[in-house]
Amino acid sequence: MSARPSDERTSFIAFARRHVFVTLFGIVAPVALFACFIGYPIGYTVYLSFFEWNGMAATKTFVGLANYVYMLGDNYFYISLINNLKWLAVSLAFPVVLGFLIAYAMRVRAVYLPTLLRTAIFFPVTMSLVAVGLMFLLILNPIFGAFDTLLRALGLGFLIREWFGDYHIAIYTLAVVGGWAFTGLPMIFYFAGIGDVPKETFDAARIEGAGHLRMMLQVALPQLRPVTAVVVMLTLFESLKAFDLIAVMTKGAPFGRTDVLGYLVYLESFWNSRFGYGATVSVAILVLSIAIAALLLGKVFKGAFDV
Amino acid sequence: MSSRVVLQSRGRALRRLRYATPRIFATLLAFLLAAVWLGPLALIVITSIKPNKEFLNGPFSLPIAPTLEPYQKVWEGLNFGALMQNSLLYATTGSALAVSLALVPAFALSRFDPPGKKYIFALLLTGLMLPQQTVLIPLYDMLRWLHLLDTRIGLIVVHGVYGMPSQIVILRGFMTTIPREIEKAAEIEGATDFQIFYKVILPLSLPGIIVGYTLNFIAIWKEFVFALVFLNSEANFPVTVGMLKLNSDRYISAFNLPSAGLVISQIPIAILFILAYRRISSGNFIGSVKG
Numbered sequence: 001m002s003a004r005p006s007d008e009r010t011s012f013i014a015f016a017r018r019h020v021f022v023t024l025f026g027i028v029a030p031v032a033l034f035a036c037f038i039g040y041p042i043g044y045t046v047y048l049s050f051f052e053w054n055g056m057a058a059t060k061t062f063v064g065l066a067n068y069v070y071m072l073g074d075n076y077f078y079i080s081l082i083n084n085l086k087w088l089a090v091s092l093a094f095p096v097v098l099g100f101l102i103a104y105a106m107r108v109r110a111v112y113l114p115t116l117l118r119t120a121i122f123f124p125v126t127m128s129l130v131a132v133g134l135m136f137l138l139i140l141n142p143i144f145g146a147f148d149t150l151l152r153a154l155g156l157g158f159l160i161r162e163w164f165g166d167y168h169i170a171i172y173t174l175a176v177v178g179g180w181a182f183t184g185l186p187m188i189f190y191f192a193g194i195g196d197v198p199k200e201t202f203d204a205a206r207i208e209g210a211g212h213l214r215m216m217l218q219v220a221l222p223q224l225r226p227v228t229a230v231v232v233m234l235t236l237f238e239s240l241k242a243f244d245l246i247a248v249m250t251k252g253a254p255f256g257r258t259d260v261l262g263y264l265v266y267l268e269s270f271w272n273s274r275f276g277y278g279a280t281v282s283v284a285i286l287v288l289s290i291a292i293a294a295l296l297l298g299k300v301f302k303g304a305f306d307v
Numbered sequence: 308m309s310s311r312v313v314l315q316s317r318g319r320a321l322r323r324l325r326y327a328t329p330r331i332f333a334t335l336l337a338f339l340l341a342a343v344w345l346g347p348l349a350l351i352v353i354t355s356i357k358p359n360k361e362f363l364n365g366p367f368s369l370p371i372a373p374t375l376e377p378y379q380k381v382w383e384g385l386n387f388g389a390l391m392q393n394s395l396l397y398a399t400t401g402s403a404l405a406v407s408l409a410l411v412p413a414f415a416l417s418r419f420d421p422p423g424k425k426y427i428f429a430l431l432l433t434g435l436m437l438p439q440q441t442v443l444i445p446l447y448d449m450l451r452w453l454h455l456l457d458t459r460i461g462l463i464v465v466h467g468v469y470g471m472p473s474q475i476v477i478l479r480g481f482m483t484t485i486p487r488e489i490e491k492a493a494e495i496e497g498a499t500d501f502q503i504f505y506k507v508i509l510p511l512s513l514p515g516i517i518v519g520y521t522l523n524f525i526a527i528w529k530e531f532v533f534a535l536v537f538l539n540s541e542a543n544f545p546v547t548v549g550m551l552k553l554n555s556d557r558y559i560s561a562f563n564l565p566s567a568g569l570v571i572s573q574i575p576i577a578i579l580f581i582l583a584y585r586r587i588s589s590g591n592f593i594g595s596v597k598g
Contacts, residue, residue, distance in 0.1 A: 012422045019419060021501045026415025027427065030471065033408065034430050037468045038437065041445035048444060055444075102340070110330060111337040119584070120344040126576050128529035130547045131569050134554060138354070138562050139347055139366075146350050146366035180344070237436045244531045248551065262440040269444050270536060282441040289438060 042286065048279035055275045067280035077281065080259040083171045087260065088239040090175035091182065096235055099186030104216055107194040108202065118191070122184035132181045133248030140164070140173065164250055167257035174245050174258060182238060186231045193227035194220060232296060240289055261285050355566035362561040377567035381558065387571055389542065390549040394528055395575070397462055397545055402523035404467025406516060409474035414504050416475065417482035418490075434472030439532045450537055457539040465533055470523045477522070481515025482508060521583045528576055546572045 016023040049067055051060040071077050102121060106114035124132060139146045140163045148160050163173040197220065205219045221228070243262040246252065252259040252267065259267070261281055269278030350366060356373040364371075381387065415421065416428075446465060447456065455461030490498075490507045498506070531547045538544060550572055552558065553565040 015419075015421050019421075019500050021499070021504070022411070022415045022419055023421070025411040026419075027412070027421055030408065030412040030475070031427065031430065033468055033471065034434060037446075037465075038434050038442065041442035041449070042437075044445035044448070045441055102337075105333060105337070110333045112330065112334040113337070117337045117341050120341040123348070123580065124344065126525050126529070126580050127573060128531065128547045130531050130550060131572050134550065134565055135347055135351055135569055137554065138559075138565060139350065141562075144362070144366065144562065146347075149366050180347075183344075233436065237438060241438045241440070243440065247531070247535070248554065262438060265440045265443065266532075266536070275444055279444055282444065285438050286441045289436065293436065 045279045045282045045286070048276055049283045050276075051279075052274075052276045054273045055269065056273075060276070063276065067277050070277065071280050071284065076256050076259055076264060077261075077284075079256060080261045080264045080281075081284075083258065083260045084240060084242065086171055087175045087178070087242050088236065090172060091179055091235045091239045092232070094176065094179040095183040096186045096231055099183050099231075100190045100216075102183075103187050103190035103194055104212075104220060106191060108212070108215070110212070118187070121187055124181040125184035127181060129178070129181060129244035130248050132177065133245045136177045136180075137249055165254060167254045170250060170254065170258045174242075174249060175239075177249070178239075178242060178245050182235075185234065189227055189231050189234075190224065193224045197223045229296070233293065236292055236296070237289060240285060261288075351566045351569055354562050355570050357563050359561045359563065362563065366562075377563040378571065381553070381564045381568045382571065384558065384564070385549055385552055385568060386541075387546075387549075387568070390544055390546045391571075391575070393459070393543060394545040394547070396459060397466060397530075397534075398524045398527040400463050401466030401470060401527045402520050404463065405470025405474045405523050406478070406520050408467060408471045409478050409519070410509070410512075410516075411504065412471075412475045413478035413482055414508055417479045418487075418508070431472045431475055434469070435476065439469075443532070443536055446533075447536060456537060457543060459543055462534060462537055462543075465537065466527050466530065469533075470526065473526075474519050474523060477519040478512065478515055481518075482512055485511050518583070521579060525576055525579065 048060070050062060050064060052063045052067075053060040099121075102117060105111050106118060111117065140148075142148060142162060142165075147163075148157075151157055151159055161169050164170050201219055201223065202215060205215055210219065241262055242260045243266065246258055246260060246263045247266070250258045252263060261284065265278045265281045265285070268274045268281065353370065354366065355377055356375065357368075357370045358372055358374045358376065361368065361371060416424065421427075450456040450461045450465070453461070455464070485508065489511070490503050493503050493507055528545075529547065530545075534545050534548045538548065541549070550568055553568045558564045558568070
């Protein structure tokens with residue numbers, strides 16, 4: 001086998017001729033699978049968003065932009081959109097920041113028994129959100145739940161709310177439960193990331209008299225930009241995907257106040273049999289995620305994903 | 308003389324204490340955090356072995372007459388045996404499919420520099436980040452067209468294909484850490500790409516394959532949306548969909564049955580977690596994500 005063309009740029013055909021096996025099974029096959037199972041569905045979703053279709057009938061009625069017009073006037077769409085944003089805000093503020101703090105504390109040996117903490121916080125990452133949701137339904141139960149009982153015992157009974165019934169609070173309850181299950185992920189990403197930062201960097205800063213706050217903000221975080229990029233992207237898409245907890249815990253109640261976009265797609269398509277409108281909301285999710293991803297990649301994390 | 312020594316050592320002890328104090332505070336905080344994470348899990352386990360009549364003693368009361376009856380009841384009521392079998396089937400075969408689809412692409416992207424590599428990575432990222440809901444309707448339609456709706460095979464294929472992008476990323480990351488010198492020798496002796504892949508890279512990638520497979524297994528075990536939408540008959544349900552029933556009046560009345568169900572649903576993953584814990588939670592596999 002001849003030397004590999006790593007320096008010179010070769011045409012794809014020249015490359016394919018020289019490496020038939022690699023081209024066929026390493027590039028063509030996965031790209032074809034992508035096209036069938038990811039590319040085509042995305043295209044079909046966009047196509048469907050211009051039609052009215054009940055999911056069963058052989059014919060779909062072309063309605064032009066009617067679905068989009070309807071969406072922009074649909075109250076539930078806005079509720080869902082805002083709920084997604086609230087969810088994202090909670091996810092960035094709670095699991096991501098906390099995950100970073102814990103990872104930092106463990107790496108600079110600020111706590112004893114770091115493994116216990118890491119194990120405890122990572123374990124829920126392996127749990128299904130269905131299980132997490134059911135668990136917190138029991139724990140947050142207004143009458144028999146452990147959480148309210150604990151608050152009462154601590155004399156903090158005045159803090160008790162209707163965690164799922166009060167529509168100002170319900171979406172935050174869900175997002176915090178989601179954050180509880182998610183914290184372990186940013187934590188290990190940062191844990192691995194800080195481990196890759198040369199120890200001397202921290203030592204030098206410490207000799208110059210930097211406290212933990214400065215070490216975090218001025219030493220760790222700038223070095224961790226690529227990790228932060230990955231974590232923020234993950235969080236972003238995790239909050240856009242928020243579905244499981246809602247399907248398990250509230251089903252959008254009270255009065256659709258805990259709907260998120262992903263749940264709205266499911267409801268409209270598979271319960272209300274309005275597949276065209278469901279597809280339209282899907283397109284909205286898609287546009288939103290592409291826009292935010294492009295914004296993040298282009299501006300905030302320029303170069304972080306270079307390969 | 309001796310009193311000076313005592314004073315000195317006391318001074319040293321005090322100094323040591325002063326250095327240790329922030330760490331002790333931080334540790335207390337860490338314990339509190341650990342309690343927030345372990346507490347709910349511990350409560351569920353405790354609740355799951357309480358008999359019905361102890362329910363009114365409150366959530367924090369320890370079981371007086373612990374019993375495994377809730378486990379038996381919920382196992383039979385939900386037909387957990389069948390659910391577990393399905394979940395195991397989906398997780399083992401779906402992950403195997405995902406990993407085997409990803410092996411050669413990972414080899415190609417870690418060892419070669421094909422033109423257009425950038426675009427392949429862009430595709431990968433799309434596949435990784437795509438919200439499932441955006442492809443739910445077309446996939447549903449596609450599976451129906453292929454007569455694979457509400458079949459085990461259909462779900463396995465979807466899981467396999469949608470697991471592939473992350474497996475490519477993980478395996479590629481692992482393969483780039485294998486030194487190139489190792490295959491140089493084989494290359495000089497005239498081995499083909501396939502032989503290098505099969506005889507050199509594949510055996511050396513086994514640790515990476517195990518990590519990738521484990522992560523994918525957990526991901527499929529947790530998965531809910533695809534299973535919920537693409538399956539209709541109870542006989543095909545995985546644990547995540549089947550256990551929704553726990554949230555019905557019949558089971559939720561005394562909390563011990565749903566708690567037992569929750570524990571059961573998590574047992575296989577807990578075992579895997581213990582076996583693979585060091586590999587997964589150290590975050591070593593993340594090296595692969597950083598490209």
